Amino acid sequence: MISHKGVDYAKILKRYDIDAQNEASPEAIAAKMLPKDPVLKKVAETVVWMKFKDVGPATTEALKTKKPLEIINDGLVVGMEVVAKLYADHIYYLPEIMMAAKTMEIGIAIAEKQIPGGRETKGTIVMHAAEGDPHDIGKNIAAVMVRSSGYTVIDMGKDVDVDDVVAEVIKSKPMMVTGTALMTTTMTAFPRAAEKLVAKGVNIPFMAAGGAVNRDFAESFDLGIFSEKAPQTPPIADKVKAGYDWRKIRANWEDIVGGV
Ligand code: B12
Missing domain, CATH: 1.10.1240.10 (Methionine synthase domain)
Incomplete structure (x- = not known):
C-alpha cells in the first residue's frame, strides 16, 4: 500500500480558481x-x-x-x-x-491652490464636455493643467449645447476651444460646432479630446486638432499663442506633444 505520510499536498493540489481570484x-x-x-x-x-x-x-x-x-x-x-x-x-x-x-x-x-501663477494671462481658452455627455473628469483635469500654465479658462461644464458653445466663442473670442467626449454618441457634436463656427468666420483651433476621440476623427473636420492626454494641452496652447493655426498644429503635432 502506498503511504501518504509526509506528502505535501500544497505542491500537488493547486487551486487555480483561488489563485485567479x-x-x-x-x-x-x-x-x-x-x-x-x-x-x-x-x-x-x-x-x-x-x-x-x-x-x-x-x-x-x-x-x-x-x-x-x-x-x-x-x-x-x-x-x-x-x-x-x-x-x-x-x-x-x-x-x-x-x-x-x-x-x-x-x-x-x-x-x-498651491500652483504658483501670476495675475497676467497668456490667453483665454473655452472648455466644455460635448452636448449629451456627462463625463467631465478628464476636462476638469485638463482645465487645471491649462490654468496652471497661465491661461484663463472659461469652463462651460458638461453636456453643453452646440449653439451655446458657438455663442460663447463669439462672445469671449478665445484663442482656442476644447471639447471632451467619452461617448461615441456625443463626439459628433464637435464637427457640428466647428462647422457653425466656420460659417460665422471663426478660425481658431477646436481641440477634440476624451476617450471616444482619436486623432483621425479630430482632424476630420475644419478647425479640429487632437489632444490625447490632459498634460498635452499646455504645449499645444503655447503654440497657438505663438501664432500656429490649426493646420500648422496638425502638421507639427508629434513634435509639439512629443514626450508629454
Ligand atoms: C466616470 C464614468 C462615468 C460617470 C461620469 C462622471 C463625471 N463627472 O465625469 C457617470 C456615472 C456620470 C457616467 C455615466 C455614463 N456613462 Co460613463 N464612464 C465613466 C468611466 C468609468 C470613467 C471615465 C473617467 O472619468 N475616467 C478618468 C479620466 C481621467 O479619464 P478620461 O476622461 O479618459 O480623460 C483622459 C483623456 O481622455 C484625456 N482627456 C479627457 N478629457 C480631456 C479634455 C481635454 C481638453 C484634453 C486635452 C484631454 C482630455 O485626458 C485624460 C487623462 O490625461 C468610463 C470608463 C473608462 N474606462 O473610461 C465610462 C464610460 C465613458 N461611460 C460610458 C457610458 C456608456 C455611460 C452611460 C451612458 C451609462 C449608462 N448606461 O447610463 C452614462 C451616461 C448617461 C448620460 N448620457 O447621461 C461608456 C462610453 C462608451 C462609448 N464609447 O460610448 C464608458 C467608456 C464605459 C464603457 N466601457 O462602456 N460614466
Whole structure:
C-alpha cells in the first residue's frame, strides 16, 4: 500500500480558481498600478479606496515634498486610472466611480491652490464636455493643467449645447476651444460646432479630446486638432499663442506633444 505520510499536498493540489481570484482582487490590481513613490502612493490610495476624509491630509502632507502638478498627475490621476481599471473589470460599479472622482476632486482643489501663477494671462481658452455627455473628469483635469500654465479658462461644464458653445466663442473670442467626449454618441457634436463656427468666420483651433476621440476623427473636420492626454494641452496652447493655426498644429503635432 502506498503511504501518504509526509506528502505535501500544497505542491500537488493547486487551486487555480483561488489563485485567479486573488490576482483579480482590487488590492492586487491596485498594487500593480499604484505609484512606487510612497508619498504619491498614499495620495493615490485615498482615491482608489474612496477615502474622503484622508485625501485632504494626504495631499497636504505630499505638498511638503512634491510639486502640486506632480501630486495631481502622478498621484490623484493615477488613483483614478486604477478605479477606471476596476470598473472595466466589473469590480467597481458607478457609485464607486462617483465617490472616487469626488475624492480626487477634493485633492485636486487642495493641490491646485498651491500652483504658483501670476495675475497676467497668456490667453483665454473655452472648455466644455460635448452636448449629451456627462463625463467631465478628464476636462476638469485638463482645465487645471491649462490654468496652471497661465491661461484663463472659461469652463462651460458638461453636456453643453452646440449653439451655446458657438455663442460663447463669439462672445469671449478665445484663442482656442476644447471639447471632451467619452461617448461615441456625443463626439459628433464637435464637427457640428466647428462647422457653425466656420460659417460665422471663426478660425481658431477646436481641440477634440476624451476617450471616444482619436486623432483621425479630430482632424476630420475644419478647425479640429487632437489632444490625447490632459498634460498635452499646455504645449499645444503655447503654440497657438505663438501664432500656429490649426493646420500648422496638425502638421507639427508629434513634435509639439512629443514626450508629454
Ligand atoms: C466616470 C464614468 C462615468 C460617470 C461620469 C462622471 C463625471 N463627472 O465625469 C457617470 C456615472 C456620470 C457616467 C455615466 C455614463 N456613462 Co460613463 N464612464 C465613466 C468611466 C468609468 C470613467 C471615465 C473617467 O472619468 N475616467 C478618468 C479620466 C481621467 O479619464 P478620461 O476622461 O479618459 O480623460 C483622459 C483623456 O481622455 C484625456 N482627456 C479627457 N478629457 C480631456 C479634455 C481635454 C481638453 C484634453 C486635452 C484631454 C482630455 O485626458 C485624460 C487623462 O490625461 C468610463 C470608463 C473608462 N474606462 O473610461 C465610462 C464610460 C465613458 N461611460 C460610458 C457610458 C456608456 C455611460 C452611460 C451612458 C451609462 C449608462 N448606461 O447610463 C452614462 C451616461 C448617461 C448620460 N448620457 O447621461 C461608456 C462610453 C462608451 C462609448 N464609447 O460610448 C464608458 C467608456 C464605459 C464603457 N466601457 O462602456 N460614466
